[in-house]
Amino acid sequence: MPNQLTDENILAALGGVKDPEIGRDLVSLGMVKSVNIDGSVVDLTVELTTPACPLKAKIESDIGDALTALGASLVRVDWAANVKRTFGGPATDLIPGVRNTIAVASGKGGVGKSTVAVNLAVSLARDGATVGLLDADITGPNVPLMMGTQGAHVTGTGGRPNPVVAHGVKMMSIQYFLQADAPVIWRGPLIHSAIAQFLRDVEWGELDYLVIDLPPGTGDAALSLSQLIPLTGAVIVTTPQEVSLLDARKAVAMFNKVNVRTLGVIENMSGFVCPDCGSEHDIFGSGGGAKIARELQLDVLGRIPIEPGVRSGGDAGVPITSSQYPDGDESAAGRALREVARTVAGRISVLAAPSVVAAAS
Ligand SMILES: Nc1ncnc2c1ncn2[C@@H]1O[C@H](COP(=O)(O)OP(=O)(O)OP(=O)(O)O)[C@@H](O)[C@H]1O
Ligand SMILES: [Mg+2]
Structure with a gap:
């Protein structure tokens, strides 16, 4: 194959490689940041719309194919990432440095919201994003325990608390202001003002994603949140059984009512693989998430099996996506949680893509 490697030819070839999710080519999306040719070796810098890109491997192989066809013997891609804001209008005053907000919600309690929220945040951070995690469950905060920061207390000056940092994630929870085991028995208005303060006063800095762990149901915290800040979207966690689905429908209806888009449904506790015999048991039924999603x-967005390591990781303050990183030596649930995080990041990238924002504004 004759060497046809020139800047022009390379850009023309990359103009035929699409970001599979956004559906447009890398050049017109401005993703190709530099090209360096040394004989038949090409070095590229490609800027992704999220470091947690679910289709990076596909993009890399498509680039390789396109440039090999021009005579390249070796193509090396240096990945960068620039997470865009999904809010069409001006940034909200409350959280000016936050580019995307993801609410994790469910109708029913105990389905795994906090588990999903924590692992979503850790996974995005592990992939290289700057991530915050807000525990909006004011009366039943679980984030500190699950992130191993139960004894932590806030620091900060001038009424601007610093987030507590663990597993690469910046966090805030009412628990960091309380003595251990002290109950919070606040009603709606106080919950609203606590959430407003967590958003406005905490030194979040620049964040690619702020993940928000909501309490169960369709109560005050979810409504407050939707009134206080623009939400990129909600993910609804459900377990497969009918009672959980019933409540998940209500959660989706509530978000529709307050004009918050639902990014999708996560089916948690979806099957249990017996460690002794290897066979799968559908303890809570199966396919419930798919049913509600269809309806x-x-x-x-993903199905996460029941796995003892998910529970023990939460109880020990080391989320499974933290202990099992990097790729390769993880369990089915660890992998499912990481894939969910990348899927969510991918969806958000599509929402933030220029044409989508332009069409929405
Ligand atoms: N896939 C899973 N495999 C095993 N255990 C799980 C899984 N998902 C969640 N759990 C466990 O189930 C329990 C409930 O999960 P979690 O606290 O995340 O639910 P929640 O929806 O946030 O509850 P609440 O409504 O009380 O806020 C926890 O002990 C958690 O470790
Ligand atoms: Mg919870």
Whole structure:
């Protein structure tokens, strides 16, 4: 193959490589940041719309194919990332440095919201994003325990608390202001003002993603949140059984009512693989997430099996996506949680893509 490697030819070839999720080519999306040719070796810098890109491997192989066809013997891609804001209008005053907000919600309690929120945040951070995690469960805060920061207390000056940092994630929870085991028995208005303060006063800095762990149901915290800040979207966690699905429908309806888009449904506790015999048991039934997604025209963002390591990781303050990183030596649930995080990041990238924002504004 004759060497046809020139800047022009390379850019023309990359103009035929699409970001599979956004559906447009890398050059017109401005993702190719530099090209360096040394004989038949090409070095590229490609800027992704999220470091947690679910299709990086596909993009890399498509680039390789396109440039090999021009005579390249070796193509090396240096990945960068620039997470864009999904809010069409001006940034909100409350959280000016935050580019995207993801609410993790469910209708029913105990389905794994906090587990999903914590692992979503840790996974995005492990992939290289700057991530915050807000525990909006004021009366039943679980984030500190699950992130191993139960004894932590806030520091900061001038009424601007610093987030507590663990597993690469900046966090805030009412628990950091309380003595251990002290109950919070606040009603709506106080919950609203606590959430407003967590958003406005905490030194979040620049964040690619702020993940928000909501209490169960369709109560005050979810409504407050939707009134206080623009939400990129909500992910609804459900378990497969009918009672959980019933409540998940209500959660989706509530978000519709307050004009918050639902990014999709996560089916948690979806099957248990017996460690002794290896066979799978559907303890809570199966396919419930898919059923509700179909019915409400939503996507299933992932199915997470029941696995003892998910529970023990939460109890020990070391989320499974932290202990099992990097790729390769992880369990089915660890992998499912990481894939969910990348899927969510991918969805958000599509929402933030220029044409989508332009069409929405
Ligand atoms: N996939 C899973 N495999 C095993 N255990 C899990 C899984 N998902 C969640 N759990 C465990 O189930 C329990 C409930 O999960 P979690 O606290 O995340 O639910 P929640 O929806 O946030 O509850 P609440 O409504 O009380 O806020 C926890 O002990 C958690 O470790
Ligand atoms: Mg919870």
